[in-house]
Amino acid sequence: MKTVGLIVEYNPFHNGHRLHLQRSLQTAGAEASIAVMSGPFTQRGEPALLSKRARAEMALAAGVDLVIELPVLYALQPAEWFAFGAVALLDATGVAGSICFGSESGEVAPLEELAARMQGGESPVMQAALKQALAEGLSFPAAYAKAASEQGGGGSQAASLLGNPNDTLGLHYVLALRRLASTMAPLAVRREQAGYHDAGLPAGGEIASATAVRAALARGTGGLDEAAPYLPAGSLRVLRREAEAGRILTAGWEALAQPLLAALITRAPEELALVPEVAEGLEHRIAAALPRLPVPGVEALLAAIKTKRYTRTRLQRLLAHALLNHGGPLFGRDSLARGPQYIRVLGFSPKGRALLKTMKKTAKLPIVVRAADFDHPQLQLDIRASAVHASAFPSSQTKEMYADYYAPPIIFGDSDSDGR
Template sequence: MKSVGLVVEYNPFHNGHLYHLHESKRASGAEVVVAVMSGSFLQRGEPALLPRWERTQMALAAGVDVVIELPYTFAVQRADLFALGAISILDNIGCDAICFGSESGNLDLFNNAVQTIQFKREEYDALTRQAVAEGISYPAATQRAFQELVSGEQLDLSKPNNSLGFHYVNALYTLKSTMKPLTIARKHADYHDTEMAGSIASATAIREAFFSQGTLSADILQALPPSTATIMNNYIETYSKLHHWEDYFPMLQHQLNTATAARLQEVYEMEEGLEHRFRKYRFTSGSFQALLEAVKTKRYTRTRLQRALTHLLTGALKESMKPIARSPLEHLPQAARLLGFSEIGQKFLREANKNDDFTLQTRWKEAQCHHQVFSEQAAIVHALCLPSPEQTIRIREEINRIPLMKTP
């Protein structure tokens, strides 16, 4: 049974994702679509609009056959670690191909870039470290190193999906995976576009439109599949909200006001005195956005700050996370939570050529490995901003829930 893997966040699932899903099946000739999806908090250090289960429902309703959670320890990380964790899961369950969206749409440019960097790895790493030491952010440092080493037509790594695609292909090389890489050019909306324009809009634009308007307005609805709109409306009716960083600001204030600088310094990604900047502005910032603006510098990008604050919220400390960042190949996830499947997805999971050392976990009580403990902890924290008694009910559901099955 031929399969194609997707690495996704679906925050929320929109018409652009539907296009990518259909084109991925067409380009790969796959019968089965497997999505590795971030859980409660996302790669750029943001709480997901909706919990993992609602986003799994969106994916299954749209035609995804298997949804597996990317563990927190790789989901809330810089792009190379995010990609490596996701690709390793798709490789372990026996996917034939991976298809990613990109601004480029030209796979040759990705292969050329990765082959060049692989061949000049020591020089690339040294140039990146040098740029970071000069105060340049990590993404900008890797872009500068890349431009110095790659000749001819270059992949524009300043584009977010090109950058992720580069790391996906690089992960395939690193893992010596036999999965075939494929890329689909993004249609109309770029990742950072904030304008709602027609039936294809970026997730960024959809989120900003919702939080500015406070409702799923007509311009948002035309960018969503009907199933996504129904799931979102049901969640809003039940909990009177979609999740936003400002919901968690009181929790952050408590942490920043009660923890010493030494304690904050133990939090993963609290580096180079960042804990002192957060403490400096904790009294004068009246909102999450104000805190970010006050702390942000050329070195401390918004994404970097958001990830550090996510780790503060979830209790992810350096002692647990740094070994993964330093030696990721030695700490790849050997288990992940199965969130949902269709009938054909269930058949695929029974028949796939899976790695015997890799486990798909279906219940909370199975989640005893290091990676999964953080994922479940993050799911609980994600629910803490909900009103009572819904909060208690939701947390109980997180503990007791089993994978969703899409019925024909």
């Protein structure tokens, strides 16, 4: 069965995601799809609106066949390691023949050419410009874009591509494929109508960004009605159910403000320095900001510590790491370079069941259906992250917090499944 791989967050699953799924299947000529999905925290360092199980259910209702979880070790990383972890998981299934991502350009060839240049080395002048940009604290893609732009020539196209967030992420997918020597083919479909950061619901359309949908949902029941035209029926059904049950984080980070502030206040600066993504004295900036906050909240803290050098995304990931007590060798480059160590199944359709049957022969990693049956430090991080996330729900319950232990994968279309 020809299968295409997707790397997603579905926070929440909206009509734009459904369009991407449909076009990915068409572009790949595939019969089935596998989605590698971030769990309770997203790559931008934000707590997800819904549990990973609710978001997996949305995906299955819209036609995804198999949803597997990207370990939080990789989900809360800069683009390089986020992409590497997700691509490594798809490659490890042994059944995905391609990976299809949305991008502003909708083209793969320029990204492949750029990846080859980045891995094959550059001229001494370009290398010097790149080194200088990195020394200024820029990420590698941003540093490369700056250096390429300054050098002109073919670098201008690189700078243009790397100015687009999804093209930049696409570049990292291509780099990961090369690094893994994967046989999966990279494919791209152009993003349309709604940009990644578009904050408003467009009038008269059916596609809005996840940012706009979340903003509407934060307005309560009326906001959900406003967002309804931009959501598939399955997503709307899940959102209404989860909202009624008190299992939705419309307040975002503020829902976790108390435990986060406690985690920061009880750490000395030298302890904060051990948190992933803390560098260059940022621990002292955080420690100094805490007693000066006008109100004890996450937005106030972010406003106090954000600078041009420290982006909001980086700071949010840092805060998530601090909240979840992350650190140590597991978060080092050598550990990350080994990739995910298991394939965690969140849900599947009848086609997904067939894929899992094939994966028993093709998978390069253990397939985890029940968390209680597999013990690994990466999985323990996932379980704890889900528990912390669910603890912030208005109607938090122990079984929701530890659903990894209590709840089986979602089997879409199975009358024995409760749909959660």
